[in-house]
Structure formats: structure tokens, C-alpha cells
Amino acid sequence: MRERKKQATREALRTAALRLALERGPDNVRVDDIAEAAGVSPRTYNNYFSSREQAIVAAVTADRAAHLAATVAARPADVGLSDAVIDAVVGLYTSSDDHRRDALLMITSNPALRACYVDVVTTIEDPLADAIAERHPEIDLLTAHVLSACVGAAAKVALRQWLRSVSGPATPSGLVVPSGSLPDIIRAALTPLVPALDAAAGS
Amino acid sequence: MRERKKQATREALRTAALRLALERGPDNVRVDDIAEAAGVSPRTYNNYFSSREQAIVAAVTADRAAHLAATVAARPADVGLSDAVIDAVVGLYTSSDDHRRDALLMITSNPALRACYVDVVTTIEDPLADAIAERHPEIDLLTAHVLSACVGAAAKVALRQWLRSVSGPATPSGLVVPSGSLPDIIRAALTPLVPALDAAAGS
DNA sequence: GCGCAAAATTGCGTGCACGCAAAAATATGC
DNA sequence: GCATATTTTTGCGTGCACGCAATTTTGCGC
Missing domain, CATH: 1.10.357.10 (Tetracycline Repressor, domain 2)
Incomplete structure (x- = not known):
């Protein structure tokens, strides 16, 4: 169940990242925005993805x-x-x-x-x-x-x-x-x- | 001759980086230190190497x-x-x-x-x-x-x-x-x- | 030498990745 | 239910990479 939640967070970050990038264009999305959209602290983002681009790309290559x-x-x-x-x-x-x-x-x-x-x-x-x-x-x-x-x-x-x-x-x-x-x-x-x-x- | 000077700077950065890393240990060397030792601005360092480690490694793999x-x-x-x-x-x-x-x-x-x-x-x-x-x-x-x-x-x-x-x-x-x-x-x-x-x- | 174009250096500002330690959340035994 | 061990999240601080525009340096024709 702990694992379930982690995967859910991952998924939330991925989709939030992709959505925001598509809406505003990839250069107008800060990592703080993604974190906020996924309901998570900015620091946590980097516990899941080690670069700003990874989450966006991961939404497509999961x-x-x-x-x-x-x-x-x-x-x-x-x-x-x-x-x-x-x-x-x-x-x-x-x-x-x-x-x-x-x-x-x-x-x-x-x-x-x-x-x-x-x-x-x-x-x-x-x-x-x-x-x-x-x-x-x-x-x-x-x-x-x-x-x-x-x-x-x-x-x-x-x-x-x-x-x-x-x-x-x-x-x-x-x-x-x-x-x-x-x-x-x-x-x-x-x-x-x-x-x-x-x-x-x-x- | 312009090219010569660039290669000289590169070399200076490499050797400075390696020397400092060997002296103090790699974790106690800031990129500012390397730049200063090579007689160049910190910003210039990143015109030649895109990470702190690259210069050190490049000194060995040139x-x-x-x-x-x-x-x-x-x-x-x-x-x-x-x-x-x-x-x-x-x-x-x-x-x-x-x-x-x-x-x-x-x-x-x-x-x-x-x-x-x-x-x-x-x-x-x-x-x-x-x-x-x-x-x-x-x-x-x-x-x-x-x-x-x-x-x-x-x-x-x-x-x-x-x-x-x-x-x-x-x-x-x-x-x-x-x-x-x-x-x-x-x-x-x-x-x-x-x-x-x-x-x-x-x- | 002199002026001018091209190229390299520099300072500044911004966003980012991550180590570290405290705090919150979650599982486990009783 | 409760105490406790483990894991996850979070805030903070630091160093770093890099875009940009101003400044300095270099190369060249005269």
C-alpha cells in the first residue's frame, strides 16, 4: 500500500507536468508549478525525478x-x-x-x-x-x-x-x-x- | 592564435582543477576556486566545461x-x-x-x-x-x-x-x-x- | 598606429538539483 | 488503542549551470 501511494504520486507528477507543459509551453513551467499541481512539495518532486524535463517525458514513455x-x-x-x-x-x-x-x-x-x-x-x-x-x-x-x-x-x-x-x-x-x-x-x-x-x- | 589561447585556458583549467582536487579532496573544491586558480572568471569556467567534474576528469582523459x-x-x-x-x-x-x-x-x-x-x-x-x-x-x-x-x-x-x-x-x-x-x-x-x-x- | 568587426570574457539574475536533519505519515507488535 | 520502528515528506541552505547583455580582447585592412 505504501508502494501504491508512491506510484500514485509519480503518476500525478507526470500528468501534471505534461498538462502544464502543453498548456503554457515547456519553458513557462517551473518545477514549483508541477509540484503544486500535484499537491506535493517542490523538494518531493526531486525525490521522484531528478530533472525538470524527466517528468514531462516520463508521461509519454512510462x-x-x-x-x-x-x-x-x-x-x-x-x-x-x-x-x-x-x-x-x-x-x-x-x-x-x-x-x-x-x-x-x-x-x-x-x-x-x-x-x-x-x-x-x-x-x-x-x-x-x-x-x-x-x-x-x-x-x-x-x-x-x-x-x-x-x-x-x-x-x-x-x-x-x-x-x-x-x-x-x-x-x-x-x-x-x-x-x-x-x-x-x-x-x-x-x-x-x-x-x-x-x-x-x-x- | 585565438585558438591557441583557448586551448591554453582549457589546459589551465584542467590542470588547476586536478591539482586542487588532489590537494584538498574533490569535495572541497568549488568551481570558483578552479576558476581563480586558472586566472579566469567563474562564468568563463562554464564556457569550457559544463560541470564541475568535467575539468578534473578531462585532465586525465584529454x-x-x-x-x-x-x-x-x-x-x-x-x-x-x-x-x-x-x-x-x-x-x-x-x-x-x-x-x-x-x-x-x-x-x-x-x-x-x-x-x-x-x-x-x-x-x-x-x-x-x-x-x-x-x-x-x-x-x-x-x-x-x-x-x-x-x-x-x-x-x-x-x-x-x-x-x-x-x-x-x-x-x-x-x-x-x-x-x-x-x-x-x-x-x-x-x-x-x-x-x-x-x-x-x-x- | 587606427578604427572596426568578430569573438571571447565577464557580471548578473534565475531556476534548479540535492545533502541534511527535522517533522509527518505509515506499518508492526502487543 | 497504543507505543514504536521505518519510511516518506518537507524546509532550508548551498553550489551550480546557463541565458543574456554589456564589456573587453583579438584579428585585420589600411
Whole structure:
């Protein structure tokens, strides 16, 4: 029950943060405002989120980690590890919720929020490592963690690439901008990892 | 010449930060102290480093990126990409400079400095991507960036693992702690990436 | 040397993250 | 119900990162 209340506070902070940010614009929301809207002291806010942006982004990315782990575990055992992992990660970025639509637009329009959004990818790594280890007990734990970190790193590259293509019109870098949909870019970024994943899985 | 002066200031800040941190202990050094010791305003400090820890860590990790790129480029073309990359990264962590010895000890003893030290790995990624792209022009740029990010991610896992083994006596996690030397751990962490690197290089 | 444009430094103000210790809320045994 | 141990919240103080605009420094053509 203690745990219940904590999750409720978390949720309250997330939704309050997102609502205020959408109403006033992300730069016109102080952390004190969020705390007050959630009925909690400003200091408590930082017991739950360690930056002003985290709460806003968390409203959109909540329980990504659990979802990913479940998806990987749910794949039948006869599909390759690489397919299971790639499909699961792509699945995380294929939702087109309606009320998340404008939230994502706001996030992609704000540098600080963008950075935070990319950073959240990190949270999938540990659960993913566990999922890999459970699916393939023959893989040692260090390798599982390395592979998960690589998946996260590749996803980050894809996200940054996509963010550039939607927000940065000028393309000074020599990087080819396929300008495809986010799932396509993610899939492309994860493809170089297929040999590593399948080799570790022994197939 | 303008550039020269900037690098001089950077260097002054780095060395001042490291000296003060070694003298008084890292927690007893304010950013104002570093700035003053370097003969510069506190505000200017943050034009060069965006956190208090960065300057201290940078004193030990300066020009890692350039060194790595050069090492990769220097390998004869007939050694595989994976060997070239792995040897180069391992080389970054095989120096046992004398005056860096105690600096590293201080860094590994302080949580904030540890985190910053791990984060510096990120700085090798872009130069590494360039080096890979130059060595293998047939690899497209997205893949080069993904591979570099993966190398960085694996190195981070290795570093964290090693830091745990030197600073955290209790091993609550189920992770096998080989307790080997840092180069050994790095090599082990990069090994799962060999298939991906060699596949991308076409060999 | 002289003046001018570009770039770097500086001071100031603001909001923020977090350590610490007191206070409030919650669970546990009797 | 009551006392007590544990956890969570809160207030306060401190140091810090950074936007902004003014000021100083640097580079360059003459």
C-alpha cells in the first residue's frame, strides 16, 4: 500500500507536468508549478525525478521498459534472438496514440526535452539484458549486458537521426537522411547488430 | 592564435582543477576556486566545461578521441576492422602513467567523478565513426555511427564492471566478476561485437 | 598606429538539483 | 488503542549551470 501511494504520486507528477507543459509551453513551467499541481512539495518532486524535463517525458514513455521485456519474452522460442529484439524495440516506437501525438510534437520541438527523450532509451537496457539472459541461458551475463547496451546505443543513434530529419531542416552533416518513418530508421540502425545478436545466440 | 589561447585556458583549467582536487579532496573544491586558480572568471569556467567534474576528469582523459582515431587509422589495411578497433580502444586504457595513477584512484573513489569518467567514453564515438568510414568507404554512414556507438556502449559496460570490482567489495548482482585487469575486461566486453564489425567490413 | 568587426570574457539574475536533519505519515507488535 | 520502528515528506541552505547583455580582447585592412 505504501508502494501504491508512491506510484500514485509519480503518476500525478507526470500528468501534471505534461498538462502544464502543453498548456503554457515547456519553458513557462517551473518545477514549483508541477509540484503544486500535484499537491506535493517542490523538494518531493526531486525525490521522484531528478530533472525538470524527466517528468514531462516520463508521461509519454512510462513503462517502456516493462513493455519491452514482456514483448521479447513473449516471442516464440523458435524465432531468432535478433528478430525478437528488433521487433520488440521497433514496437516501442510504432504507437500513434492520439493524445501522445501533440506531446511528442512538443518534445521534438524543445532541445532539452529532446535530449531527455533520447536519454530515456537507457532505461530499457537492464530489463532487456534480463530478458536476453532468460531467453538464452547459455549467454553469459556480461555479453547480455553488452548486447543490450548496444541495442540502446543503436536506438539512440536512430532517434537522433530522426529528430534531425523532423526538426533540423538544414543537413550540414554528410549523413544520408532517408527521412523515413521512425520505425524504419530504428530497424535500419539495428540491422548492423544482427550478426552480433545471432552469433551470441549460437544460431 | 585565438585558438591557441583557448586551448591554453582549457589546459589551465584542467590542470588547476586536478591539482586542487588532489590537494584538498574533490569535495572541497568549488568551481570558483578552479576558476581563480586558472586566472579566469567563474562564468568563463562554464564556457569550457559544463560541470564541475568535467575539468578534473578531462585532465586525465584529454585527447583520447584524437588518439583513438589516429590509432585506428594507423593499423595496416590488412588487419580486420574488429582487430583494429578493439586494439585501439584497449590501448586507451592500458597506460599506467605515474602521476595519473593517484588521479585515477581519486576518480574511482568518488561517485560523481566515476560517473563523469564513464561518460567521457562518449567522446570517442564521433571520431571513431569517421575513422571507420575512412577505413571502409563501402560502409554507409549510419552503420558507421551505429557501430561506433556500440563500441562506446560496450566500453561503458566494461568500465562500470571494472569500477564495481575495484570500489564495490560486495557483489549483490549475479554478474560474474572476473576481477581481471581493465584491458582484459574491455576486450571481453568488445568481443561480442566482433561479428557485427567484421560483417559490416565485408570480411 | 587606427578604427572596426568578430569573438571571447565577464557580471548578473534565475531556476534548479540535492545533502541534511527535522517533522509527518505509515506499518508492526502487543 | 497504543507505543514504536521505518519510511516518506518537507524546509532550508548551498553550489551550480546557463541565458543574456554589456564589456573587453583579438584579428585585420589600411
